[in-house]
Amino acid sequence: MPPLAPAAHSKCAGIVLAAGAGTRYGKPKALAENGAWLRSAITTLRDGGCDPVIVMLGATGPDPSALGLPDGTEWRWVADWATGLAATVRAGLRAATETGTRYVAFFPVDTPDVGADVVARVLAAARSNQSGLSRAVFHNTLGHPVVIENKHWEAISAVAAGDYGAGSYLGGRQDMVCVTCDDLATGTDRDFPGVGAR
Template identity: 90%
Template sequence: MPPVDRSAHASCTGIVLAAGAGTRYGKPKALAENGAWLRSAITALRDGGCDPVIVALGATGPDPAPLGLPDGTEWRWVADWATGLAATVRAGLRAATETGTRYVAFLPVDIPDIGPDVVARVLAAARSSQSGLARAVFHNTPGHPVVIENKHWEAISASASGDSGAGSYLGGRQDMVCVTCDDLATGTDRDFPEVGAR
């Protein structure tokens, strides 16, 4: 009888990267469309297999009440969010360490068409790989979510700097599993409001 692959059921913390000021968008993207993007990201991670789901907050302030987070959603205040994405990634990894999960899935708040099916596909790929690394790819372009096993977290925290979050570490990895998700979403991040949007 073959050994049971327990990694297929290993737990994953979902981190919504929502600390930025959204300068090009005109306001923090956590507030976009009255919080619809934020709720969508939370749902994608939760229904895609992540538990818990934690929102990393920054520019919106340390009080999550105005955001109307869904019940059961945790949050962390990233006090140094303005220093760049690296601060938010490190805060997310610390939060994941506290939960004791084996994997973390990062999803920025500004990719509203990412659904649970994308998260589940990428998470399954990470769990079944030797590297414990997987990311969504859309039309041959690396995207999100990115799922990372805990054996990489310390190195990522050490290498992250400024606006380079996990990218400086992951970019040099040849063992990243690229998961094509063109059939599920566009994976396009929204940097600017739509014409005519309020």
């Protein structure tokens, strides 16, 4: 990868994973609560220190106009989203590469109780350790966001397949910093309507 400009030396692109069809939920989760989850994810990443924030779209179609994206939010259409999460992760890494940031933070649209304080904590951990890898942990369960330094992106893209995104690569890493965030959120994925609602 080309050398980073000094201004981008520690910048992090926030990637909202919102391309899926939400089969168990009954509709794409980007549309859940009239788009409230999507807008919350964007704000969470932005307020947590990510710039830019890029939404990965798939099942909702390539036109984001009906989603009410906040001003300044970038988006990408993942044409092969239906082949699995890996397609969206690879597209997110390409988008982050285009921005020239050093880090990327992956954040799914369906964890609405996770706030900016979690993102900031996990991002700080990645920036302060040599591996440049960190992720949130809630009650001993791996969660999101996952922050990854750019030196890992090419290898992740090479091994990601089907519904296995960055996990195919990260699962074998002993240098991943797991950041306990129990005091800040539950980190619960909302896979079914009405489950886990506050």
